[in-house]
Amino acid sequence: MEKMKAALIYGVGKIGLEMVEKPTPREGEVLIKVETATTCGTDVKTYVRGYLDDVFPRLFGHGEVAGTIAAIGDKVKGWKVGQRVVAHNTAPCMTCENCIAHEYQGCLRMPEFNKLVKENPLRYFGSYQEYYLVPEHIVKVNLFEIPDDVEYEVACQLEPFSCAVNGSCISNVELGDTVAIIGCGPQGLYHMQVTGLLGATTHIMVDVSDYRLGIAKKIHASRPGKIYTINAAKENVEEKMKELTGGLGPEVIIEAAGFGETDEQAVRMVKKMGTVNFYAGAKPGTKVTLDQNMIHYRQINIIGTNHTNPFYVHKAWRLITSHAVDLKSIVTHRMKLDDIQKAFDILLTSKEAEKIAIIP
Numbered sequence: 001m002e003k004m005k006a007a008l009i010y011g012v013g014k015i016g017l018e019m020v021e022k023p024t025p026r027e028g029e030v031l032i033k034v035e036t037a038t039t040c041g042t043d044v045k046t047y048v049r050g051y052l053d054d055v056f057p058r059l060f061g062h063g064e065v066a067g068t069i070a071a072i073g074d075k076v077k078g079w080k081v082g083q084r085v086v087a088h089n090t091a092p093c094m095t096c097e098n099c100i101a102h103e104y105q106g107c108l109r110m111p112e113f114n115k116l117v118k119e120n121p122l123r124y125f126g127s128y129q130e131y132y133l134v135p136e137h138i139v140k141v142n143l144f145e146i147p148d149d150v151e152y153e154v155a156c157q158l159e160p161f162s163c164a165v166n167g168s169c170i171s172n173v174e175l176g177d178t179v180a181i182i183g184c185g186p187q188g189l190y191h192m193q194v195t196g197l198l199g200a201t202t203h204i205m206v207d208v209s210d211y212r213l214g215i216a217k218k219i220h221a222s223r224p225g226k227i228y229t230i231n232a233a234k235e236n237v238e239e240k241m242k243e244l245t246g247g248l249g250p251e252v253i254i255e256a257a258g259f260g261e262t263d264e265q266a267v268r269m270v271k272k273m274g275t276v277n278f279y280a281g282a283k284p285g286t287k288v289t290l291d292q293n294m295i296h297y298r299q300i301n302i303i304g305t306n307h308t309n310p311f312y313v314h315k316a317w318r319l320i321t322s323h324a325v326d327l328k329s330i331v332t333h334r335m336k337l338d339d340i341q342k343a344f345d346i347l348l349t350s351k352e353a354e355k356i357a358i359i360p
Helices: 041-049 110-118 136-141 158-169 186-198 210-220 237-244 260-269 292-298 310-321 337-349
Strands: 003-011 014-021 030-038 065-072 084-087 131-134 143-145 178-182 202-207 226-231 252-255 275-278 301-304 331-336 355-359
Touching (some): 003 337, 014 337, 030 084, 041 337, 065 131, 158 186, 158 310, 178 186, 178 260, 186 202, 186 210, 186 252, 202 237, 210 226, 237 260, 252 260, 260 275, 331 337, 337 355
Parallel strands (some): 178 202, 178 252, 202 226, 252 275, 275 301, 331 355
Antiparallel strands (some): 030 065, 030 131, 030 355, 065 084, 084 143
16 A cells, blocks of 8 residues: 655644555546645635534645645546646536526535545645545546646645635626725635736735735735735724715725724724625634625625635636736745644744645
8 A cells, every 4th residue: 555645634723744645546546646725714724623513633724735736536537647636625506506506605516526535535635745536526527637837836825816716706896996805815815816907907915914915915916906004003994994084984894804803993994885794714702893884875785705616717717817916916825745833833833824725
């Protein structure tokens, strides 16, 4: 039985490296030799507080993986060993009643796909390992060949970036809008770029880290439009937001930090008839208190977006491969798989880190 090195999570705050069985692809499956995996905010949340209905031990990681095809299962068509590829970490069946109605988040076969992973926690998914197995349903819908001019650490970000593409595209951004984004982690930086492509001409970026705000300004420097930054640890965000928007507020605010307090703040700051997207997932049990009259009389549109779907995954891949967005600047560190614990220590303690590329 051939082995591979992999990071496993054993419970909240407990990860380690082990030699586990190297998967052999079954019918319809593709095995990727991992060249790069990037850290995910969901991995940090999982490490700190666990994930919904989690099982331990299991392969650790949320599936931000790119590499080369090492082996293919029977009946796999259109793919061959040696191709540079990236796979999204989910896919609906595309054939059930809900998928036909374009309600992909409600795919009727998703419980079956989730069960496959939970019953095989040392076989499917993860990220930080030498080989990564792509199940048949994802091979059919969300596996992509990486062009030679796209780096692995950029391609890796397909999954999280496609979530931001989904969230930005349904946030009612229009030409000439001012968009405020609370949180300059990777997701906030994705949203800044996508909402700019959708027509926003002014961005107001909010964070408590000058380092992260600096990355936002660096990425925005090559793009049209204006950018303003607010350090929430040093300035009164609501007063500054009024000053920057002539007292009106931004047309769109995307909350990409994941706190109930900033969700409430976004509702207070948004322009009359504007849109607030509760984009980031908060700690389970987080409650938000809102003034009903403020929402009613100012006609504020409050939405929440979660994950993505194949339409936006494929749109995201076009943006990546056409170099319409800068994802490389979001990778701030590069480390070996052997240093996985150190990588998460950095993510948990440093305000000067975005994504870390893990190289087996």
